[in-house]
Amino acid sequence: MHKRAIGAAAITGVAALLLGACGSSTTPAAKPSSTTTTTAAPAPTTTGPPVRDAAADLVIWADADRVPIIQKYADAFGKENGIKVAVQVATDVRQQFKDATKVDKGPDVIVGAHDWLGELVQNGTVAPVNLDPAVAAKFAPQAMAATKFNGQSYGVPYAVENIGLVRNTALAPTAPTTMDALVSEGQALVKSGKATNIMVQEVGKTGNAYYTYPYLKAFGGGIFATNAAGGYDATKVIVNSPGSLKGAAELQVLGKAKALSTNVDGTNVDALFDAGKVPFYITGPWAIDKAKKANIKYAISPLPSLTGGGKMQPFLGVQMFYVSAKAKNATFAQEFVTNYVPREDVQLALFEAGHRPPALTSAYDKVAATDADVKAWFEAGQGGQPMPNIPAMNSVWGPLGQAAADVIAGKAQPKARFDAAQKEIVANIAKG
Amino acid sequence: MSPQDTQDTRGPEGPTGVSDGAKTKSLGYGRPSGTSPVWLTVTKWVLIALTVGVLAIVAQKTIEQGAWIGVVIAAFVAMCVVVVYGTRRAVPLKYLLPGLILLVTLQIWPIAYTVATSFTNYGDGHLFSKQVSIEQVIANSVREVPNAPRYKLSVAVKEKSDPATAEIFYLLTDPAGKTYLGDKVGLSDLPAADVEKAPNGRITKAAGFQILTAIQVNARKDLSTFAVPTKGGGGIKSVGLSEAFEGKAIVSYDKATDTLTDSTTGKKYVAVNARWEPADGQGGAFPQGWKENVGFKNFQNVLTNETLRAGFLKIFAWNFVFAVVSVGSTFVLGMLLALLLNNARLRGKGLYRSLLILPYALPGFVTALVWSSMFNQDYGLINKMLHLNVDWLGDPWAAKAAILITNLWLGFPYMFIVCTGALQSIPGDVLEAAKIDGASALRTVRSIIMPLLLVAVGPLLIASFAYNFNNFGLIFLLTGGGPFEAADTSIGSSDLLITYAYRLAFSGVSPNYGLAATVSIFIFAFVALMSYQGFRRTKALEDVN
Numbered sequence: 001m002h003k004r005a006i007g008a009a010a011i012t013g014v015a016a017l018l019l020g021a022c023g024s025s026t027t028p029a030a031k032p033s034s035t036t037t038t039t040a041a042p043a044p045t046t047t048g049p050p051v052r053d054a055a056a057d058l059v060i061w062a063d064a065d066r067v068p069i070i071q072k073y074a075d076a077f078g079k080e081n082g083i084k085v086a087v088q089v090a091t092d093v094r095q096q097f098k099d100a101t102k103v104d105k106g107p108d109v110i111v112g113a114h115d116w117l118g119e120l121v122q123n124g125t126v127a128p129v130n131l132d133p134a135v136a137a138k139f140a141p142q143a144m145a146a147t148k149f150n151g152q153s154y155g156v157p158y159a160v161e162n163i164g165l166v167r168n169t170a171l172a173p174t175a176p177t178t179m180d181a182l183v184s185e186g187q188a189l190v191k192s193g194k195a196t197n198i199m200v201q202e203v204g205k206t207g208n209a210y211y212t213y214p215y216l217k218a219f220g221g222g223i224f225a226t227n228a229a230g231g232y233d234a235t236k237v238i239v240n241s242p243g244s245l246k247g248a249a250e251l252q253v254l255g256k257a258k259a260l261s262t263n264v265d266g267t268n269v270d271a272l273f274d275a276g277k278v279p280f281y282i283t284g285p286w287a288i289d290k291a292k293k294a295n296i297k298y299a300i301s302p303l304p305s306l307t308g309g310g311k312m313q314p315f316l317g318v319q320m321f322y323v324s325a326k327a328k329n330a331t332f333a334q335e336f337v338t339n340y341v342p343r344e345d346v347q348l349a350l351f352e353a354g355h356r357p358p359a360l361t362s363a364y365d366k367v368a369a370t371d372a373d374v375k376a377w378f379e380a381g382q383g384g385q386p387m388p389n390i391p392a393m394n395s396v397w398g399p400l401g402q403a404a405a406d407v408i409a410g411k412a413q414p415k416a417r418f419d420a421a422q423k424e425i426v427a428n429i430a431k432g
Numbered sequence: 433m434s435p436q437d438t439q440d441t442r443g444p445e446g447p448t449g450v451s452d453g454a455k456t457k458s459l460g461y462g463r464p465s466g467t468s469p470v471w472l473t474v475t476k477w478v479l480i481a482l483t484v485g486v487l488a489i490v491a492q493k494t495i496e497q498g499a500w501i502g503v504v505i506a507a508f509v510a511m512c513v514v515v516v517y518g519t520r521r522a523v524p525l526k527y528l529l530p531g532l533i534l535l536v537t538l539q540i541w542p543i544a545y546t547v548a549t550s551f552t553n554y555g556d557g558h559l560f561s562k563q564v565s566i567e568q569v570i571a572n573s574v575r576e577v578p579n580a581p582r583y584k585l586s587v588a589v590k591e592k593s594d595p596a597t598a599e600i601f602y603l604l605t606d607p608a609g610k611t612y613l614g615d616k617v618g619l620s621d622l623p624a625a626d627v628e629k630a631p632n633g634r635i636t637k638a639a640g641f642q643i644l645t646a647i648q649v650n651a652r653k654d655l656s657t658f659a660v661p662t663k664g665g666g667g668i669k670s671v672g673l674s675e676a677f678e679g680k681a682i683v684s685y686d687k688a689t690d691t692l693t694d695s696t697t698g699k700k701y702v703a704v705n706a707r708w709e710p711a712d713g714q715g716g717a718f719p720q721g722w723k724e725n726v727g728f729k730n731f732q733n734v735l736t737n738e739t740l741r742a743g744f745l746k747i748f749a750w751n752f753v754f755a756v757v758s759v760g761s762t763f764v765l766g767m768l769l770a771l772l773l774n775n776a777r778l779r780g781k782g783l784y785r786s787l788l789i790l791p792y793a794l795p796g797f798v799t800a801l802v803w804s805s806m807f808n809q810d811y812g813l814i815n816k817m818l819h820l821n822v823d824w825l826g827d828p829w830a831a832k833a834a835i836l837i838t839n840l841w842l843g844f845p846y847m848f849i850v851c852t853g854a855l856q857s858i859p860g861d862v863l864e865a866a867k868i869d870g871a872s873a874l875r876t877v878r879s880i881i882m883p884l885l886l887v888a889v890g891p892l893l894i895a896s897f898a899y900n901f902n903n904f905g906l907i908f909l910l911t912g913g914g915p916f917e918a919a920d921t922s923i924g925s926s927d928l929l930i931t932y933a934y935r936l937a938f939s940g941v942s943p944n945y946g947l948a949a950t951v952s953i954f955i956f957a958f959v960a961l962m963s964y965q966g967f968r969r970t971k972a973l974e975d976v977n
Contacts, residue, residue, distance in 0.1 A: 131671075424921065
């Protein structure tokens with residue numbers, strides 16, 4: 001998920017720099033962060049990092065989309081306890097939280113993606129959150145699992161997101177169940193001139209490990225093997241396992257067929273699909289708003305299966321509330337996160353902000369009854385595993401993404417390239 | 433207090449002339465100076481008082497954080513300000529002090545800090561002390577005791593005691609409705625007759641106790657370390673305001689052997705390489721390591737590690753070529769255009785000039801992003817217009833060309849402006865003399881204009897070189913340092929040293945500030961050496977005059 005957002009993050013960073021005018025020109029605004037930046041870079045109300053509101057009794061940092069909704073419930077919480085709650089916009093929550101907490105100026109609570117967890121724990125910036133097991137049981141098990149690191153839980157989830165197959169129903173009325181069917185249908189459309197591409201998916205010159213993973217997983221490959229406790233084992237990298245190599249071979253085939261291309265990246269992929277001449281688009285809920293605006297008639301379905309393997313299974317990304325380990329108001333922070341966030345009305349309201357399936361089962365059921373998209377996203381994520389949240393994952397994004405890009409571009413053979421990637425990842429983990 | 437000060441305070445009473453004379457007499461070096469009017473003296477002292485006041489606030493803040501060195505520095509600066517501006521002795525220092533302070537805080541201090549960091553392993557996973565890492569590991573290992581009840585909690589203190597400091601008591605209700613009193617010794621029964629409960633079971637009143645309000649509870653920072661000890665060796669801890677659970681830390685620290693032990697698996701962890709590694713070598717280390725001094729390890733790493741060194745040399749070579757070609761190409765194009773538009777017979781010069789400055793007026797970040805999309809192999813404007821199929825951003829050489837082309841576009845207007853200015857300052861009679869002597873246009877440019885131009889523009893070229901040597905924004909936005917080759921994603925084909933250091937420090941595998949600081953020291957040395965050489969050369973140019 002790191003690399004997928006780099007374009008948006010860079011643009012956000014640039015916007016911030018431009019607005020900041022004479023601000024320092026090397027602000028590291030574009031640390032490829034997770035989902036918070038994927039939602040089409042909202043115009044930030046503040047340009048630099050937020051400054052902790054000193055007058056507030058509870059400070060929450062979130063991205064611009066979610067702030068208004070959290071504010072509403074934060075106000076209710078503040079009224080109940082007679083305190084002032086400040087909800088502030090952070091343009092890059094992950095990095096800004098890390099920097100501010102280092103100098104003891106961080107917020108009490110942050111809202112972010114679960115794959116930041118390993119890094120946050122490693123740097124001692126988040127505190128365990130002991131949710132009542134009875135309350136925890138009301139959440140989707142995968143969502144709860146994603147909040148855990150080394151067996152400890154560090155937050156409360158509110159949304160689950162994953163990629164699926166989005167198709168332009170004007171070009172492709174029915175959803176293909178296999179990649180072969182998808183490619184032949186796409187090729188026919190390209191030949192007849194109705195389409196410009198067979199399908200689009202974010203790849204880019206440096207590749208994208210998040211979108212590469214489902215291809216490897218379809219053949220039983222992946223990134224890390226799981227340990228006895230069910231967590232990912234950083235000492236067992238399986239990027240060049242036989243299953244992963246079959247997935248890599250599939251990438252080569254799709255690259256040759258021009259279904260995948262390194263010239264499609266985060267900056268142009270939406271525009272290509274929204275031009276109405278691309279039948280299939282492998283993406284997540286973040287791309288839907290733009291497609292709607294472009295008046296594309298779309299439908300969402302699970303990822304297709306690959307010949308000789310199984311269904312492509314995406315990573316699950318979980319959005320959650322964290323409590324800072326250096327919270328100045330730890331009691332209020334814990335109270336808000338454990339008693340407010342699991343409420344159904346809060347989860348439903350947060351759904352309105354991002355249109356991701358809620359993590360609370362009862363809230364999901366309510367939404368899914370009326371919203372077909374949410375149901376489709378949820379079904380596309382069935383069987384998916386949470387994205388690894390161990391710090392070792394930071395050693396994977398670059399090498400795996402680049403390996404996939406090189407194979408797709410036809411610059412390297414799958415086996416040799418993925419062997420090399422495996423070697424680089426293992427060496428990087430040993431270094432870290 | 434010196435006699436002058438007495439004079440000053442007397443102010444307007446004495447005619448200026450008188451005090452002037454007195455002053456000249458008493459000043460050993462006989463510097464003629466006017467007595468300042470009273471408002472100036474007052475302003476001066478108000479400013480001094482303000483400065484000292486601000487420094488006092490700074491000192492107060494640093495005291496709160498326990499940073500004593502900060503207090504010493506603030507006090508020293510305050511003393512300097514009072515001594516230099518309060519007395520009439522150190523006249524040169526009056527001019528130099530502000531600059532000196534700024535030089536130290538903005539230049540010397542960052543350099544010293546960078547150098548200090550380069551001798552540590554500071555980076556992700558190595559941010560704090562060993563003590564903190566032990567505390568973190570243990571605190572994060574607290575697990576809820578299986579099948580223990582969840583209690584409803586009210587935090588209380590003894591009646592008529594101070595809510596902010598008095599001993600804490602937990603008034604607990606278990607799911608069955610039974611009430612308990614918890615303190616630092618342990619759990620005891622609380623007779624139901626002594627308490628009043630809310631419908632959810634939470635105690636709202638208890639005889640002999642004062643229940644704290646939410647704000648009072650939140651203000652008790654000692655709650656984070658407070659736990660009611662239980663029989664199993666665990667403790668009852670609060671979750672927010674109204675809930676408590678029984679938890680137990682599964683990791684413990686043994687000071688004598690300096691090991692951490694996981695009680696569930698019996699595994700021992702020892703301190704290796706600033707991390708807690710399993711003693712038997714099986715499995716992973718705890719993620720929380722600590723910061724420590726590593727001596728010259730980072731320097732050794734840059735100089736001896738094969739990948740780092742090879743990469744470093746490769747990047748350095750390209751960095752040098754990039755800076756030289758960027759300066760050269762932008763200067764040549766800018767100068768040619770300036771010469772062209774300097775022709776007196778040309779009409780509409782103003783219009784052309786403003787058009788040519790446009791790329792300079794656009795924000796460089798936007799331009800770089802736009803060029804990046806124009807260089808796209810399949811969808812970019814450049815390949816489409818020229819009917820090419822160059823993989824601009826995927827091929828190492830093409831990527832370098834793309835960067836130089838973009839930088840030419842970004843940089844020539846600056847050179848154009850500078851050269852236009854310099855050309856207009858070349859005296860007309862010199863050119864006229866050349867004409868009379870029968871010099872051709874080319875000869876005039878070569879022998880008259882160029883030498884005179886370079887005198888003015890030379891130092892700017894060096895500045896431009898130094899700027900381009902560290903042109904982070906362009907590379908970062910255009911290629912991100914890529915393309916990455918040879919199955920190595922740490923060193924890109926179009927990386928500059930600065931983007932390489934950035935990747936080491938802030939992104940990639942695991943941010944390593946120590947190593948990045950080391951790399952930036954090398955960059956500093958290179959740029960300093962080259963700039964020194966460059967400035968010596970421009971001195972030679974000045975001999976033309």
